Amino acid sequence: MSSSQLVEDIEKFLELCEDYGSDGEDFGSTVNEENVDMEDEEEHDSEGTSEEEEEDIFDSDDEDNIPLNLLRKKIGIIEFTKIVLRGKNKHKWSSKKGKSHRYGMNVVHQARGPTRECKNITEPLKCFQLFITDDILSEVVQWTNAEINVRKKDLVSSTAQTRETDLDETKALVGVLCLTAVSKSNHLTSDELFDCSYSGSRYVSIMTKARFKFLLSCLRFDDKAVRLRICNDKFASIRKIWDMFIQKCRQNYTPGSYLTIDEQLLAFRGKCSFRMYIPNKPAKYGLKTIMMCDSGTKYMVDAMPYLGKGSNTGDLPLAAKHDGAQDLEILQSELNQHHAMKDLAYEIKKEGKMLAKRNPEMKVYAFDLQQCLPTPFL
Incomplete structure (x- = not known):
């Protein structure tokens, strides 16, 4: 079948669709004389089915039992002999469904469950x-x-x-x-x-x-003398034990491809600096923990406690978190250098504006200092 003949068949099919939408009739009643050859071929494929049997089949309410060749004849489906079709804009179309591809990096090759060392333990x-x-x-x-x-x-x-x-x-x-x-x-x-x-x-x-x-x-659970020196960490008294426990949770289980991250309130009414009150929870008072669990087995893969939003950072921004005094000194020196460059830039800009007022013929170009000044890593 040539490409021109294929285009003509498609245009005829679209005309049939328009007649069906306007008159409300079936496709079989609006087929013109030019489509007689197509209908003869479909009748030949029906293996000698008589017209009376076809009418009985079409009149039945169960469309699932209608043979495929008769159903195509009823609704006017055009079958293409070629797999690759080209449009007027040279775009390629395929008459068959292609295979879907999945990248290897997105495929989970291991099934969820206990690791090899833990599979045979039942006690x-x-x-x-x-x-x-x-x-x-x-x-x-x-x-x-x-x-x-x-x-x-x-x-x-x-x-x-x-x-x-x-x-x-x-x-x-x-x-x-x-x-x-x-x-x-x-x-x-x-x-x-x-x-x-x-x-x-x-x-x-x-x-x-x-x-x-x-x-x-x-x-x-820890050395009290060391804990007093780590005044910024509210979880310092049990931090080491907690990290050892979470490490075992990761080692003993292989998670699946779907994980869920959510919070859980562990009921607790004792004295704790990061104890929370959430009225819509069943326990209301407790310690909020952010957990990552396997969606299929509800196994906790990882977790971290929520220690509250209150923190003492001095005069530095909240994002400036450092463990050592040396890093804090470097940050403070960079901040002072930034302030000095800012003051110098504004003074130069102010002098340029004053110079333009004294001499109207002189042009002074001013830049947005907020975008030009280098900002230290905070």
């Missing part, structure tokens, strides 16, 4: 130890014993309740706290937890009430 205790590792608990034991030694100096005599702790006892303490959360008893006081008539013997069999209170009062 709950071992799964718990994948995240709360012995390294984390050893850090807690080290600084808890440091606080116990400080408390012992104020005590008259040392007893079994005030001795130093170890890794096994710290694991037992964490187990007691987890048990209170599972049994919905974390809102009870220590006296109620260790009362056998009220809570049974599950807590008393682990440790005494006096030892439990003493360990909770001495529980520390």
